[in-house]
Amino acid sequence: MLAAQQICAWSQGTWMAFHADIVIEELIIDSRKINEPETALFIALKAPRRDGHSFIASAYDKGVRNFLVQEEINTSDYPGANFILVKDTLKALQLFVAQYRKQFSIPVIGITGSNGKTVVKEWLFQLLSNSFSIARSPKSYNSQIGVPLSVWLLEPENELGIFEAGISQPGEMENLERIIKPDIGIFTNIGEAHSEGFMNLRQKINEKLILFRNAKQLIYCSDHPELNEAMAQYIHQIKGNGSEPDLQLFTWSQKHEADLRITRLEQIDSKTKIEGQYQGVDLAITIPFTDPASVENAIHCWCTLLLLKVPQQEIEKQMEQLHTVAMRLELRHGINDSTLINDTYNSDLTSLYIALDYLEQQKQHNHRTVILSDMLQIGKPDMLLYEEVAEAIARRNIQRFIGIGPALYKSKSLFRAHKKLRSIFFKSTEEFIKKLHLVDFDKDAILLKGARSFRFEKVSILLEQEVHQTVLSIDLSAMMNNLNVFRTRVAPGVKVMAMVKAFSYGSGSYEVAYALQYAGVDYLTVAYTDEGIALRKAGISLPIMVMSPDSGSFDRMIAWKLEPEIFNLRSLELFTRMAQTMQVKEYPIHIKLDTGMHRLGFMVHELPDLFTELAQNEHVKVASVFSHLAGSEDAGLDEFTRQQAAAFRSMSDSLTLQLGYKPYLHLCNSAGIARHPELHFDMVRLGLGLYGVDGSGVLHDELIQVGTLKTTIAQIKELDPGETVGYNRRGKVDHPMRIATISIGYADGYPRALGNGTAHVLIHDKPAKLVGVVCMDMCMVDVTGIPEAKEGDEVIVFGRELPLTQLSQWADTIPYEMMTGISQRVKRVYVNEG
Incomplete structure (x- = not known):
């Protein structure tokens, strides 16, 4: 917390307007996410695609009265507000938070590396929160913006800070080091992730090492040759400056001598026992994970606890209780047409605010419920803590609060002081479960948020809709990454129309539409009127174009403010006539031109009649004119693409001239955006690329596949040579074979063409080929080479490790067909970093 005057001084700013020296408690960079407007500072960050100065009015309307800006503002439009003017708002943010960090003398742990930063940070929090009051980075806030926002969370009662730092190009770590100033460093590992901005691996390691130039201790694994070599040179350079280095290295290794020598790894069911030697003493820990990444992350945490002199007995106890880090919020279908946001892994204030913001986005429901457990290891008196929580919940559009735990039960009066918030309290999770039948959930948006010890997973099972075991997980954060990849490809001012037709290519409808609306796309497109109406009913307010409008639904389109594609004179x-009947004028329509695709659209010879129909037509107004490229992804068809573009320019120019005003022009689909930047016009249509499938061959390394299709092993059998598997005895067993039956079939959208060894799935990250034909609800795979496979294990049907494009090739089809063919009986789960 800092006074506004102090922030102005430390950010090297000047006052454009000053009214009161308010103590700032919250830093805001997104006007949609404001918790305490009275004590918030809105920082108008300027990015190529989005300028924070455009959202000052929105933040002001929500009660914010303190602003950090880098442009001249007419402050008379914002009476009573403080405005600090700086040269660069991002640099100013980093400057004043770096000064703020200096006010704290507590130990701070800084974490960097290619992978594992967030997990190590979260596990350290789990392991140490019983002993320390800890401030840590929310989620994976490790960027030039995320780090200062994280360090700002330091409070006087904190006894330890844990912050992660990530970089994507040289020069960035210098800024982050000044802000974090770690005493203890952890270098998790080094790999190729985010290497695009560096000449080579050594340069990337050296840049990351800058984080530790003032640290006292540094933990790393000496089994990484490049990292170990760079570390030795780093220490040599420090010694070369004429003084013995203050930096103490703490190494661990499975191969040679180190401070912590790992002597044995033993997998026991779903656990790993890790044995080691430290200071001549044999030690061991057991963790509830078996994968190599978790083992590496756990050893980093073990080293840290040894450095902090945590007793080994306590380390062993805490390590065995480690739990999976929920990197993202999960959005699931709940009982009685409800939506369940499952965030049952931590309960600190920052993660609560992130989850509440996500709950507010669920406009498909008019009723919102928060189920919260006692918040443990916060370090604030219960009265102050729950007063803050009650105010944060009451400030939002939340109708019901359910508090679980003795501390919340004692704090009932703080919540009941807010008369519009209905509040119910239970002393324990068990009491809530017993009385759950008395609590009505019907078409609710439900946030389930609890500390691990409250075992809210039991509540989640009861509130989640029972459906098929096969799950399509949709990563909305990956979708936002893909959206931003394409946004960087278009010039400022070019609008983005996102395609959400066909159930968002099989990914869901309103969940995807909400994410896109929240991200600020300009238009949505659906195939049919009913799809658009469903989005309107769910609260989507963006303009929506309907690509295949049925003339019998024109009245409903107008009633729900949906905009039709007009492709012939009859539809116009x-x-x-319907617009005239409903007495509307200048209703937006979209004119489709046929430039060579020959599917829908006006041909050149039809333009004169179109001009006649539009002339003096007061009931419609052309919002956009567009066409469709037949082969934008194919270099062999580039000449035809140029012919289409020329035809589009000629036809749209003629139409614009006749109209007397300029509608938006758009031609490019996803592949066109990537391969034909000269054809972006006023708007682009983003379809398959949004979902992480690169049809252009240009953006493969930048896009992230959004969907992961998972199922489970239902049964495992041992078969002898000569036996057969599946219908018509198509699967032949010619050697002792271990067969797993998995819970997916062609009724789920898994094509029959993938049977008989054509395709494989992944089990424990290993390929398992299909044996026999694909059945309606099941198929069989060979797990002979995967001895650890057992009934109930997760199976990856497609995902980032097994791309959808690969399955499409095996099935001799295209990704569109694979995505849209996934059955509606397959449960959709939505994850978001928040």
């Missing part, structure tokens, strides 16, 4: 005449 019928729509005009």
Whole structure:
């Protein structure tokens, strides 16, 4: 917390307007996410695609009265507000938070590396929160913006800070080091992730090492040759400056001598026992994970606890209780047409605010419920803590609060002081479960947020809709990454139309639409009127174009403010009559031109009649004119693409001239955006690329596949040579074979063409080929080479490790067909970093 005057001084700013020296408690970079407007500072960050100065009015309307800006503002439009003017708002943010960090003398742990930063940070929090009051980075806030926002969370009662730092190009770590100033460093590992901005691996390691130039201790694994070599040179350079280095290295290794020598790894069921030697003493820990990444992350944490002199007995106890880090919020279908946001892994204030913001985005429900457990290891008196929580919940559009735990039960009066918030309290999770039948959930948006010890997973099972075991997980954060990849490809001012037709290519409808609306796309597109109406009913307010409008639904389109694609004279005449009947004028329509695709659209010879119909037509107004490229992804068709573009320019120019005003022009789909930047016009249509499938061959390394299709092993059998598997005895067993039956079939959208060894799935990250034909609800795979496979294990049907494009090739089809073919009986789960 800092006074506004102090922030102005430390950010090297000047006052454009000053009214009161308010103590700032919250830093805001997104006007949609404001918890305490009275004590918030809105920082107007300027990015190529989005300028924070455009959202000052929105933040002001929500009660914010303190602003950090880098442009001249007419402050008379914002009476009573403080405005600090700086040269660069991001640099100013980093400057004043670096000064703020200096006010704390507590130990701070800084974490960097290619992978594992967030997990190590979260596990250290789990392991140490009983002994320390800890401030840590929320989620994976490790960027030039995320680090200062994280360090700002330091409070006087904290006894330890844990912050992660990530970089993507040289020069960035210098800024982050000044802000974090770690005493203890952890270098998790080094790999190729985010290497695009560096000449080579050595340069990347050296840049990351800058984080530790003032640290006292540094933990790393000496089994990474490049990292170990760079570390030795780093220490040599420090010694070369004429003084013995203050930096103490703490190494661990499975191969040679180190401070912590790992002597044995033993997998026991779903656990790993890790044995080691430290200071001549044999030690061991057991963790509830078996994968190599978790083992590496756990050993880093073990080293840290040894450095902090945590007793080995306590380390062993805590390590065995480690739990999976929920990197993202999960959005699931709940009972009685409800939506369940499952965030049952931590309960600190920052993660609560992130989850509440996500709950507010769920406009498909009019009723919102928060189920919260006691918040443990916060370090604030219960009265102050729950007063803050009650105010944060009451400030939002939340109708019901359910508190679980003795501390919340004692704090009932703080919540009941907010008359519009209905609040119910239970002393324990068990009591809530017993009385759950008395609590009505019907078409609710439910946030389930609890400390691990409250075992809210039991509540989640009861509130989640029972459906098929096969799950399509949709990563909305990956979708936002893909959106931003394409946004960087278009010039400022070019609008983005996102395709959400066909159930968002099989990914869901309103969940995806909400994420896109929240991200600020300009238009949505659906195939049919009913799809658009469903989005409107769910609260989507963006303009929506309907690509295949049925003339019989024109009245409903107008009633729900959906905009039709008009592709022939008949559809224009019928729509005009309906607009006349409903007494609307200048209703937005979208004119489709046929430039060579020959599917839908006006041909050149039809333009004169189109001009006649539009002339003096007061009932419609052309919002956009567009066409469709037949082969934008194919270099062999580039000449035809140029012919289409020329035809589009000629036809749209003629139409614009006749209209007397300029509608938006758009031609490019996803592949066109990537391969034909000269054809972006006023708007682009983003379809398959949004979902992480690169049809252009240009953006493969930048896009992230959004969907992961998972199922489970239902049964495992041992078969002898000569036996057969599946219908018509198509699967032949010619050697002792271990067969797993998995819970997916062609009724789920898994094509029959993938049977008989054509495709494989992944089990424990290993390929398992299909044996026999694909059945309606099941198929069989060979797990002979995967001895650890057992009934109930997760199976990856497609995902980032097994791309959808690979399955499409095996099935001799295209990704569109694979995605849209996934059955509606397959449960969709939505994850978001928040």
